[in-house]
Amino acid sequence: MIKDNLTQLRQRIARSCARAGRQEAEVTIVAVSKGRGAEEIKEAIGAGITDIAENRVQEALLKYKQLSGYRFSVIGSRGIPNTEHRAPSTENSIKWHLVGHLQTNKARDAVRIFDLIHSVDSLRLAEEINKQAAKMNKTQDVLLEVKTSPETTKFGVKPEEAPALLERIGALANIKVRGLMTIAPLVDNPEQARPYFQALRRLRDKIYDLRITHYDLRILSMGMTDDFEAAIEEGVTMIRIGRGI
Numbered sequence: 001m002i003k004d005n006l007t008q009l010r011q012r013i014a015r016s017c018a019r020a021g022r023q024e025a026e027v028t029i030v031a032v033s034k035g036r037g038a039e040e041i042k043e044a045i046g047a048g049i050t051d052i053a054e055n056r057v058q059e060a061l062l063k064y065k066q067l068s069g070y071r072f073s074v075i076g077s078r079g080i081p082n083t084e085h086r087a088p089s090t091e092n093s094i095k096w097h098l099v100g101h102l103q104t105n106k107a108r109d110a111v112r113i114f115d116l117i118h119s120v121d122s123l124r125l126a127e128e129i130n131k132q133a134a135k136m137n138k139t140q141d142v143l144l145e146v147k148t149s150p151e152t153t154k155f156g157v158k159p160e161e162a163p164a165l166l167e168r169i170g171a172l173a174n175i176k177v178r179g180l181m182t183i184a185p186l187v188d189n190p191e192q193a194r195p196y197f198q199a200l201r202r203l204r205d206k207i208y209d210l211r212i213t214h215y216d217l218r219i220l221s222m223g224m225t226d227d228f229e230a231a232i233e234e235g236v237t238m239i240r241i242g243r244g245i
């Protein structure tokens with residue numbers, strides 16, 4: 001079932017990439033496993049998924065533990081000293097993503113298990129992540145969550161505030177911004193999500209033009225099951241797929 005879903009998903013991705021003149025390898029499928037069990041995650045991994053996302057830290061901790069045999073998240077990241085979290089090197093290495101809102105009091109657990117935190121939207125949260133990462137001798141990769149639509153969620157930094165926030169985060173030693181993330185509002189027609197994806201890409205380009213950060217903001221995380229095609233055409237590098245898998 002999951003295998004078939006992934007086959008269909010990859011066909012949709014291939015068609016969109018062909019239309020957009022892009023390579024399929026430029027688009028990473030991040031499988032959002034909220035509400036799904038460890039067995040299903042293993043099935044997805046068996047079918048080639050390398051990136052798993054949760055939107056709540058508590059739920060992620062549980063599955064991270066259950067999937068201990070699959071727990072390869074620290075590979076390639078700059079070392080968590082605790083050997084308990086170190087897994088043998090393998091080609092089958094899994095990356096864990098946090099795509100939901102993060103409260104500062106959960107930052108410690110988040111830094112412990114996630115390779116990429118998509119939802120940084122305040123200096124206060126960035127500072128707490130930085131502090132916890134420093135304690136673990138880790139550099140935490142994050143994305144800046146941008147609110148491209150006023151009505152979507154309460155979370156995310158306003159586009160006009162993103163450059164200043166990036167500049168401030170740039171001064172923190174144990175956190176590294178790798179790109180931008182947005183959640184488009186729910187729409188009837190996937191085409192209606194396109195302006196939000198365009199807004200995120202344009203914001204990234206504008207930040208580059210302003211030269212206000214030393215970060216390489218290569219990652220754009222946007223697009224879900226119903227609207228990722230438009231995101232691919234607008235330059236996405238990570239699509240977050242839940243129901244479609």
Ligand SMILES: *Cc1c(COP(=O)(O)O)cnc(C)c1O
Nearest residue numbers: 032055099224225240241242243
């Ligand atoms: C659940 C979730 C997704 C996946 O949504 P689907 O429509 O099921 O593909 C993507 N991003 C975030 C932040 C989510 O919470």
